[in-house]
Structure formats: structure tokens, C-alpha cells
Amino acid sequence: MTARILDIPVWEVVKKIANQEISSEDYISETLERIQKIDPKINAYITVIKEASLDKALELDKQIRQGKTVGRLAGLPIAIKDSICVKNIKNTCGSRMLENFVAPYNATVADKIIREDGIIIGKTNLDEFAMGTSTEHSYFGATRNPWDSSKVPGGSSGGSAASIASFEAALALGSDTGGSIRSPASFCSVVGLKPTYGAVSRYGLVSYSNSLEQIGPIARDVRSTAILMDCINGHDIRDSTSKNTVPQRFADIFKNTVKNLKIGVPNEFFGEGVQKEVHKSIWNVIHKIEKLGFHYEKTTLPLVKYALPAYYIIAMSEASSNLARYDGLRYGFNVLKNNLNWNTTFSKNRRNGFGDEVRQRIMLGTYTLSAGYFDQYYLKAQKIRTLIKQDFDRAFKKFDILVVPSMPILPFALGEKLNDPLSLYMCDINTVPANLAGIPSISIPCGLSSGLPIGVQIMAPPFREDLLFKAGYLFEENVTIDKSVGEFTNV
């Protein structure tokens, strides 16, 4: 068996494993070899789970041979962002603070993957506590873009997206607070879905900004993304914000091609910060779709121009509180010096356990929640959030989906923006509106410019992930991307 099996679309692989055309053992072995070979150059993983993955693969193959029914993810190697807990595996959040923290339980999504016989092959790199857009802010070093290892992979789920783009995993989970799935999906030319707020349980996801974030799937194509989403969505009594509805099923929606789609293209997402190459690529795909008979209309969401400041105020405010628990007393980084009072111990642990970006966001968030500033920052940001939601509600009365660029710019060089946090924050300008509004949004590869990926973002009304998958599939079918130009993007 050659490495070529890694090139087969994952939605086909899962069938082939189930009907014994491919063994899970081979597929897992190939993946582990691939990781061993190229991950030193990519740094997608913080932890790789070798023996247990192979054992599980052998066991599944045996069950399949014996004719037993196996789960919907049977035999697939799945990478999980290192801020989502997997029992007995380190959950570092890319931070020195949790360098040695072993999760005592499974996140609900991990439980669901295990129940469907998916094989958790490792934990992926991220910006510390998911705060970043480039996966450079990790205590465990930056992840590199598989298309061009001098470039960033996007972030914060850069490890997950890079593992998919470089064939180091079949499927991956990321989390998206302000674009952390869609940004790396776009930069790495893979598919990444940020589900509707409340569609997927957050239990076991280490909170950065809990009112904004969702766990979501990343894969090399839309149908494979749908398979993972199929398995992880649904109500969870352990997460009060997960919506109490029947889980959505997406596996069969690709049988019928989509006929009618009312497409809106909002101006605000094509502002001056959007590079002309990105502009061109997005319009290119919109026009292709138009030629197939799908009409689009330009539209406007006026309040979206306030999304970025509102997002950062809410995210940092919540972060300052969510990250307060890391004091080294119960778990995590501890200076372990005697004769210090708890106050000094807490300060030392937090000063040394957190990186600069995390400390900066905690301080800013503490400021925006402080008496006297709360009204002008936090409350005002929440009002804007409500207005942005209403903007989207209005737009979705007219359109089924909205189509915009995922990232305003092409993948940039490592270190390029490290000393310019504002320009780094600006990268989130097109992704944060969906988090503020709680709506689902997907990034689909839509082209390359000088060998660097560009992604198109599609947004839909709450709990209409089906529309995203259908539209995404349509876009995907009409775009060809030459994977051979990438450094680590072909097997």
C-alpha cells in the first residue's frame, strides 16, 4: 500500500475501510509515517498518539472482518485542537501554563468521535489559548503553512488546518471564536466550518470567549467536513448553551444538487483592507456560479463596520474572566517557591505561565470590565452585537447565503505581523461578524495567488449548516486547485 491512499477523499475512505478495501491499520500507519516525516517542518502537532491509534485501528479492522457494525468515523485518523480535552492526554492550549496539564475527562465532541470509532491521532498546535490569527503565539513554536513553510497557516486552529492540508490527518477539529477555524482553513486551502452558536457542545473546550466560540470540523473537502459535523452536533446537557434540538444530519444532503440559491454579496466585507488578489479570486468564483444560473445581488450590512472593535471588547472581557482560573494552585504552571503568600504566588504563576499576547488580552479585558469603563466598552459592544444580529436577520430575509472573502489578505510571512498586533487583529475583520451574530459560516478553498491559498466564506441563517454544505459543495465543484504547487500539500 502506498501513501496514495491518503489522497483518496475521506468520505470515500470511510466507506472503503468499512467494506475492507482499505484497512484502518494501513491508513493510520501511513498517516503516522507522514507525520513523522513532515511534521518536524510543519509543527502541526503538540502531541501525537501513536501506539493507541494503531491498536485501535487493528481492533477496528478485526471487528470489520468479523462483520460487526462500526461507527460512522470508523478507522479515520482525527486531529483535535489542543484546547479540546481528550481524557488522559495533555491539553496544553499552546501555553506554558498548561504544559503538563493532562485532561481528566473527554470533551463531549471527543466522546462522540470515540463513539463513532474515529481514532484521535493527536492534539494540534494553536495560538496560546486560541488567541491569535497566525498560530505563532504558541509556547510550542509556530506552525508553518504546508503550502509555503515560510508563511503562517492562519489561526488559531493553525495546527488542525495544517494537519489536514499536509495529509497528517483525515479530519480535524478546531474552535472558532472570531475566525479561528475559517482563517487557517482559508490560509491552508481546506474546508473549515464554524457551526451555529449552540449547535455543537462546548463541554471540554477550554474557554477563551465563551459567548462567541464553537467547535467545528476541518477537512480537505466539503463532503468529508459534513461527515464530521454529522457526528459532533447536537444537544448536550453538560453545555447549557447547546441548543435543545434534534441533531442535524448532513450525510445524505449531497445526493441532490442544489437548484436555487439566493446569494447576497455584502459590500462591507470587500473594504479597503481586502487585497486585490483576494477580491479577484472571490469575484471569479461568484461569476462562475452565476454562469451556472445562480443569481447574486450586492447588499449591505451597515453595522458590520463596528464588528471588529465590538468583537475584541467582548472577547477580551470574557477572556480576562475565563483565564482567571489559571493561578497554579490546583493545576498548571507553578513557581513552587515556599514562603510566598498566595497573592504573590498567583502573580508569579500568571506572569510566567502566560505569553505576551494572552497577558495583553487579559489586561485589556480587565480594563473594559472595570467600573467606569464597563458601560462605554462592554455594554456598548453588546448593543452593537445585537444590532449586527439584526442586520444579518434582515439580510437573511432576502438571501439564503452571503458570500464574502474569508481572509482579507494572503498568508503572510512568519514574524511579519508579530510586532504589529493591530494589523493582526485586522485579519479577523471578515470572520468576526458571524461569531457576533452566532450564525454558521464556512470557508471553502477558492483559488491560489502566487501559490498561496485564498478562501471564500459563506454565511447562512442559524442552524442552516445544510445550506453551507450544499453551497460549499457547489463552489468546490467549480474550483480547481493545483495542490502540486504546495510544499507539503500532495502525497
Add this chain to the structure above:
Amino acid sequence: MSSESKKIKIGLEVHCQLTSLKTKLFCNSPSDYREKPPNTNICPVCIGTPGSLPVLNRNALNYATMVASSLNFEIMSHMIFFRKNYFYPDMSKNFQITQYDRAGGVPFAINGYILLNDGRKIRLGRMQLEEDPAKISYDGTIESSSETYVDYNRAGIALIEIVTEPDLESPSDAREFLNKLSSILEHLNVLDLGLEGSVRCDANISHRGGKRVEIKNISSFKEVERALNFEMTRQKSLASKGISVSQETRHWDDVRRITISLRLKEEEQDYRYFPETDLVPVTLSETFIEKINHDMPELPKEREIRFQQEYNHSSEIARVLVKDKYLADYSEKAAKESIAPREVGILLAVNLPPFLNEIGKDLKSLDVAPEHFAELADMISKGEVSRRSAKTIFLEMLKTGQKPRNIFDKKGLDVISDSKSIEDIVTKIFKDNPEAVKDAAKDTKAINFLLGKIMQETQGRVDPSIATKLVKQKLSVQ
């Protein structure tokens, strides 16, 4: 109310654990944390493990609604939780999930009240639901200890906080208020006041419009009156020396029974309250509140009225009996067993308290069954024992736990009812006290002396009316 005490203003902040809940407020760890080895009654949620999320205990909502309703609160239909952010080892997340009345928050309920016996209304500004912090302990005192020990067994226990307006005018008002509150909470069966640390109280007190002093860490309702008395005396004594009281927080040291200055209150700590969005807002519908009210157990006020009707207790006796749920339940058991429930009430509400005070125990710790009280009440009502003998039996019963009838038989305390025996005794007394007989013949008031002697001689076993009649007869023939 004396004019002196009117110059005192007292407000209380009461924290009560809902100890009857099976689990903590936001996770499945048991509520029953007491006596367990430190840090064994915990789970990822209550120790704030990364990735864990709180889920509201629905029963806590029912209990809180019962409490709010019975304290005449207006329950807010929209319930949301807030985070109170502060760094301290007793909070596993370094924030407490609580409720808030500003910044877009609403408490669980507002504008409640409790009526004191004299009809004064003690306003309850707000009530909220929140999680209990962990318990911190030291080797010896805070100052001398080299270590700080944190036990998270208690972290996350459901607490209700009730805040009064400064309507209490004396430490004894505070006691009366807390007695009423306790009895209501006990009747609701939402907590066991007997459990150590199940109720805690902070008090603020100001004297003659002076600065407000807050007393923290009063660990039981009983201590509140003591702490307030100490603080009242301290403030008065400062005032008499012309020293003004500073606005500060003081700590109640229940060993030395004094308050100690903790910190001068110059600035208020900024807790950066903001919504806890891991918990979704809950709507408490009118139907829900109506259902809770419909299923509400009998409250002290209703029970007091029923006691008067059902057991013929006086209003005063009924009020004393319902002050404490254990006493009320006990008296009801005894009353049901007795043909003279009114007598039962007198024994329990009038005769028992001085005895308990004297020995420093409570009814629970006595080994006396309610049936014993019923039996004694019956003996009194049937005239089998005189009041005086009844008292002897009563004390003996409380001390030894023996049945009244056994004591009665053993001590030969039956009433001397045949006139021949009584006549013999009267004759003896007349013979022993010739001077008194002379006095009595002149002045009827002096008869009492002779009667006293007779009672003494018979240990009160003579019916006083028969004795009086015989004494008068004998005097008239002399």
C-alpha cells in the same frame, strides 16, 4: 422600644446553604460535603477544571422560589447569573457565579419583608442565588500560619443571600428577625440549620447616624446578637468619649467574643461584574411560581393560627411553639397524644424554656419523648397531680427521661383528697404555729402563711381550695 436603642440601625446580609439539595448548584457533586476528607467531594466543574461548564441545578430554582415566596418577595421573571471576579484561593475559577442588581443584571427577587411580633416590617431588599466558595483554613491564626489550606468540598454548594434594609433597631430585633427567618426556612425544608456553617451572617450597624461598621464572619445566627451587642457597646463607648466611629469592616472573633478591625473601607473593590453566558437566562413563568406556591409546605404563620384552632393554644403560646420547627413538630406530636393539648402547649412554651436555659441545652438533646409531655398534661388536666407536684414530675422527667406516671408512683405524689387526712395535717399545722393562727384569726391575709405551711408539709399534694376551706372552717370554730 427604648429611646436609646432607636438610635441604632442594623442591617443583615444572610447566607443560607440549601442543604436539602442532593447536588451542588452547578454540578453533580453531592451537597453533603461535611465530614468528608478534604478535596474529595469535587468534580471538574466545581474545581474549575479547564473546559468544564456549569449547569444549573433545577431543584435549586424550586427551592429559591419557595424561599422568595414565603418571604413576600417579588420574584423576577427573568433570571440571569453574573460573574463576580476576584482573585482569592477560595474560588476555583477566581470568579463566583452569583446574581447582581446592576449592569443589566437582576437579583432573583426584590422587595420582600418579615414582620416582627410588634408589627414592624423588616424590609428585605433583595435575594439572590449563588455558589458557596471553598473553605480556607490555617494553622492557628491567619497571621501566625505559614500555610493556607483550601478545601473545595464546599465549593459550589447552593447559597441564597438575603439582604435586609437597615430596619432593625437593636440586637434583640436581629435575634427575633433571625428566629423568624430560621423557622420559615426550616418549615420549607430547604435547609438544616443544625449543620455547621449552613447559615452565615454579615451585619452592619451604626449608632446615632454615625459611620457604618460591617461585621463579617458571624458563623451562626446565635452569634449575631452577641456580636451586635459587643459592637453596639463599643460604638457607644467611643461616642461617649467623643471619638468618632470609622467606617470599616470588622471580624467577629467568636472565641474571644470581640470584633476586630479587618480593614478601613476607603474604596470599594471592583468585582467587574458581567453576565455569565455559560448559563442561559431562565424565565420563571407565572405558572411555575403558582405551582410552587400551590405545593408550598405550611409556613409558621399559618401553623400558628392552626395551632390555636386545633389545639386550643393561646396566641402567645402558639407563637412561641412555631418559632422553631423542631419545637413545633414536637409539640404537635405531644398535642395529638394528649386529651389536654392546651396543657401540652403550656409545658413546652412556658415551663420548658427556663429549664433549657438553665442547663444550656436544647430540646433535641433531651431524651424525652413527646408522649411524656402528653401524659403529664393529661395527669394535670384530670387533677391527678397538683400544679406543684406536676412541676416536680416535670423536672424529674426532663432530667431522667422517665415517664411521668413512673415518677408519680415512685415519689407518691398523688393528691391527698380524703378530708380526714387533710384535717389531720391542718390540725398539726395549727398546733405547730399558734402565733400564726392568732394572726390569721385577726387578719385573713395571714391565712396564706398557714396555707404555705400546709403545702410545704404535703409537698403540694393538697388541693389548695380544699385546704383553704378547711383552714377557714377551723379558724371560725376557734
